[in-house]
Amino acid sequence: xxxxxxxxxxxxxxxxxxxxxxxxxxxxxxxxxxxxxxxxxxxxxxxxxxxxxxxxxxxxxxxxxxxxxxxxxxxxxxxxxxxxxxxxxxxxxxxxxxxxxxxxxxxxxxxxxxxxxxxxxxxxxxxxxxxxxxxxxxxxxxxxxxxxxxxxxxxxxxxxxxxxxxxxxxxxxxxxxxxxxxxxxxxxxxxxxxxxxxxxxxxxxxxxxxxxxxxxxxxxxxxxxxxxxxxxxxxxxxxxxxxxxxxxxxxxxxxxxxxxxxxxxxxxxxxxxxxxxxxxxxxxxxxxxxxxxxxxxxxxxxxxxxxxxxxxxxxxxxxxxxxxxxxxxxxxxxxxxxxxxxxxxxxxxxxxxxxxxxxxxxxxxxxxxxxxxxxxxxxxxxxxxxxxxxxxxxxxxxxxxxxxxxxxxxxxxxxxxxxxxxx
Amino acid sequence: xxxxxxxxxxxxxxxxxxxxxxxxxxxxxxxxxxxxxxxxxxxxxxxxxxxxxxxxxxxxxxxxxxxxxxxxxxxxxxxxxxxxxxxxxxxxxxxxxxxxxxxxxxxxxxxxxxxxxxxxxxxxxxxxxxxxxxxxxxxxxxxxxxxxxxxxxxxxxxxxxxxxxxxxxxxxxxxxxxxxxxxxxxxxxxxxxxxxxxxxxxxxxxxxxxxxxxxxxxxxxxxxxxxxxxxxxxxxxxxxxxxxxxxxxxxxxxxxxxxxxxxxxxxxxxxxxxxxxxxxxxxxxxxxxxxxxxxxxxxxxxxxxxxxxxxxxxxxxxxxxxxxxxxxxxxxxxxxxxxxxxxxxxxxxxxxxxxxxxxxxxxxxxxxxxxxxxxxxxxxxxxxxxxxxxxxxxxxxxxxxxxxxxxxxxxxxxxxxxxxxxxxxxxxxxxxxxxxxxxxxxxxxxxxxxxxxxxxxxxxxxxxxxxxxxxxxxxxxxxxxxxxxxxxxxxxxxxxxxxxxxxxxxxxxxxxxxxxxxxxxxxxxxxxxxxxxxxxxxxxxxxxx
Numbered sequence: 001x002x003x004x005x006x007x008x009x010x011x012x013x014x015x016x017x018x019x020x021x022x023x024x025x026x027x028x029x030x031x032x033x034x035x036x037x038x039x040x041x042x043x044x045x046x047x048x049x050x051x052x053x054x055x056x057x058x059x060x061x062x063x064x065x066x067x068x069x070x071x072x073x074x075x076x077x078x079x080x081x082x083x084x085x086x087x088x089x090x091x092x093x094x095x096x097x098x099x100x101x102x103x104x105x106x107x108x109x110x111x112x113x114x115x116x117x118x119x120x121x122x123x124x125x126x127x128x129x130x131x132x133x134x135x136x137x138x139x140x141x142x143x144x145x146x147x148x149x150x151x152x153x154x155x156x157x158x159x160x161x162x163x164x165x166x167x168x169x170x171x172x173x174x175x176x177x178x179x180x181x182x183x184x185x186x187x188x189x190x191x192x193x194x195x196x197x198x199x200x201x202x203x204x205x206x207x208x209x210x211x212x213x214x215x216x217x218x219x220x221x222x223x224x225x226x227x228x229x230x231x232x233x234x235x236x237x238x239x240x241x242x243x244x245x246x247x248x249x250x251x252x253x254x255x256x257x258x259x260x261x262x263x264x265x266x267x268x269x270x271x272x273x274x275x276x277x278x279x280x281x282x283x284x285x286x287x288x289x290x291x292x293x294x295x296x297x298x299x300x301x302x303x304x305x306x307x308x309x310x311x312x313x314x315x316x317x318x319x320x321x322x323x324x325x326x327x328x329x330x331x332x333x334x335x336x337x338x339x340x341x342x343x344x345x346x347x348x349x350x351x352x353x354x355x356x357x358x359x360x361x362x363x364x365x366x367x368x369x370x371x372x373x374x375x376x377x378x379x380x381x382x383x384x385x386x387x388x389x390x391x392x393x394x395x396x397x398x399x400x401x402x403x404x405x406x407x408x409x410x411x412x413x414x415x416x417x418x419x420x421x422x423x
Numbered sequence: 424x425x426x427x428x429x430x431x432x433x434x435x436x437x438x439x440x441x442x443x444x445x446x447x448x449x450x451x452x453x454x455x456x457x458x459x460x461x462x463x464x465x466x467x468x469x470x471x472x473x474x475x476x477x478x479x480x481x482x483x484x485x486x487x488x489x490x491x492x493x494x495x496x497x498x499x500x501x502x503x504x505x506x507x508x509x510x511x512x513x514x515x516x517x518x519x520x521x522x523x524x525x526x527x528x529x530x531x532x533x534x535x536x537x538x539x540x541x542x543x544x545x546x547x548x549x550x551x552x553x554x555x556x557x558x559x560x561x562x563x564x565x566x567x568x569x570x571x572x573x574x575x576x577x578x579x580x581x582x583x584x585x586x587x588x589x590x591x592x593x594x595x596x597x598x599x600x601x602x603x604x605x606x607x608x609x610x611x612x613x614x615x616x617x618x619x620x621x622x623x624x625x626x627x628x629x630x631x632x633x634x635x636x637x638x639x640x641x642x643x644x645x646x647x648x649x650x651x652x653x654x655x656x657x658x659x660x661x662x663x664x665x666x667x668x669x670x671x672x673x674x675x676x677x678x679x680x681x682x683x684x685x686x687x688x689x690x691x692x693x694x695x696x697x698x699x700x701x702x703x704x705x706x707x708x709x710x711x712x713x714x715x716x717x718x719x720x721x722x723x724x725x726x727x728x729x730x731x732x733x734x735x736x737x738x739x740x741x742x743x744x745x746x747x748x749x750x751x752x753x754x755x756x757x758x759x760x761x762x763x764x765x766x767x768x769x770x771x772x773x774x775x776x777x778x779x780x781x782x783x784x785x786x787x788x789x790x791x792x793x794x795x796x797x798x799x800x801x802x803x804x805x806x807x808x809x810x811x812x813x814x815x816x817x818x819x820x821x822x823x824x825x826x827x828x829x830x831x832x833x834x835x836x837x838x839x840x841x842x843x844x845x846x847x848x849x850x851x852x853x854x855x856x857x858x859x860x861x862x863x864x865x866x867x868x869x870x871x872x873x874x875x876x877x878x879x880x881x882x883x884x885x886x887x888x889x890x891x892x893x894x895x896x897x898x899x900x901x902x903x904x905x906x907x908x909x910x911x912x913x914x915x916x917x918x919x920x921x922x923x924x925x926x927x928x929x930x931x932x933x934x935x936x937x938x939x940x941x942x943x944x945x946x947x948x949x950x951x952x953x954x955x956x957x958x959x960x961x962x963x964x965x966x967x968x
Contacts, residue, residue: 218812
């Protein structure tokens, strides 16, 4: 695209792209045509499971029985062990790749959250960097999609919903649809009156917006319009029934369990199945400065059930090869216990990648005896991001132009993707 | 640091003296003209440097809407708009600002803002905090207590929470789950330096700051002023049973002014002010917090007034001279140092008078510019060439909708005088709701408050919020819709709808367009409802411009 987004909006404001009487909102009465599938390379999707607070690695995927109250158990892959409280995931090990050499530099929640979601340190380049979901929407997402390209689901737990969701220079159309409660889905999808009435008013609104945009040229106005466009597309779409998790068969509901995280994972599968390229589900509560073992045990049970169900379910729907599941948090936790808890620990920790056509069933990297330092294959946030991007066919070198005219790469330079994982 | 600041001020004054286009009044007097001129001159100079033109002054209609939203957090009434537009008084804008700061909505609004800035409900403090802190803040703001006195009251607060709501700041930074329940000194220090001094100390809690010469010992040196606090009746069990926790500062003779640095090999830090000056606590008498508060709020500590001046400027003009507003540091210089100095010095000279600060800012040319852009300034975001578009926060949008519709939007909020839910009622409603809901207020606020960060500049109305605005069903049966039904002519009705929502009359073109729309509707009511729907869903309505 040679024309800048700014110019586009200016032209739109002058009425250059003025469509028929029903304008940019379109006629609600006219139902959307069924989305056509693009021929050629199958588009990959991503489900990001974000563990707010920073999960302890030595008590979960890099189990160190001498540092932990938990025992190690074998998994479906000989030689790989995990915590005894992740038995279901242990059975799925063939579809998982554990990265034990994560080593990052941010030890504060907000900064780590930002960095893990954007691949950049906060403040670099004087810009705000877009979150991974928005990046995916802007690169592998659909133009004018019926359901937003990026959907974020809160699933409870301390810190749940707290994320650095910045869209920044990618544009407001790539902001996430936030679902507070998977069981409630998206509310207010039906107009209060008749569709015909809403259509008439919508046309009126369209005219008002044109005028205001011409006069003020502000990004919030563009963002407002985009939100309305998205909302209307959603109202018109038959795909919106993907939000109705009650429609799942009982056997599937049982598989995921009836907790918020399980419901969130179930909704994620439905959305990916419908064609949404990026869904983020969060599970908070991992900031275990006190009562580490009690809390990690509980969270592990929740995680184990939800994530294993997701992988199994994706497989049975033939979606696993094209869906990358990412498990990550802010950072790991201190292998030394203090006051019944563990402090923040970015120096050495673990993440997990599953599905997505990756060469799974293995461990990448290793930490020392206590899980305090990475001995083999250090993976920093750039490497990790690059791996995810390559798995999703996002060009790591792609440059976006920020508002100040500065180019910003999808992934920061100097990245070293984990090529062993990629087919 | 202080020396450098003064040198900068003198340097800038000399530069200004050479500007041919400016006439500066007697520099030795801190007269109104001088301060405003200094601020606007600095802004004008930067615009000229960048060859960016300034938009003209905003219209009266723009002004009353913007100022009412910015100062009272709600929309002006139809009567007030009509009166203001018809007023021929030359100084009516000044008079309006005066009226707005003396309305109790002012205190309520800024109390809500500062409550969110100072209190983050979480699992560690949920039962310890009380929303009585918000009406306490409102009282201070409405009585126009000076900022130094307010901050001192907060910093030195002690006693039982229900008797002294200012202690809630400390309870908000405490952990009721720990055994024993205690103040999280690091959290409190982070908040104090961030909110009252505009500096981000938090990184240095655990390690030397990566970007500025701030060491871990600097952080803990400041924390050492707050190391002697103890809580009573603050265990989770106790406060859950409707307890009344207490806070006191105990003076531990042996370890006075010395604090242990956590996660270190028995390292300790001695009291030291945030600017690096050490303080010998062993010989000093009295509460260390009081000593710190005195230093913090002293006129000599320029950072105290600069932080507030910057934050207040950002509130009104969309961005501070330093951004983020609480990230003053060596490699983050103000965009308009002279303007910031002028505003901050004036604030100090006024005795840290907050209403005075508001009046000053609202009197600048910069604040009063239109949000309508010129082709050559449409892309400007940092030079104040035009007024910015500002998002309405969830609670302000709710207030505005209530005002516009003349209707309770949620049953939970009681109404006091004026259009803002009054803080006391707000506090009670929040307390009653309990748990996580208490933090987020009404269901409307919960649905709209997507951003956890009070200073978040990004547009936060996503699809779920838009769906609620579009399909929420709050229009039908509203008092507004009912009242326009009684208008004699459609023209009257349409004008009333515009005044109730956009706080301005429609242009002739708009009036004609709306007339056509109403004429083409199935019924007059359906027509008015359609117009109202379009108005309430427009950018012009949901934004402050």
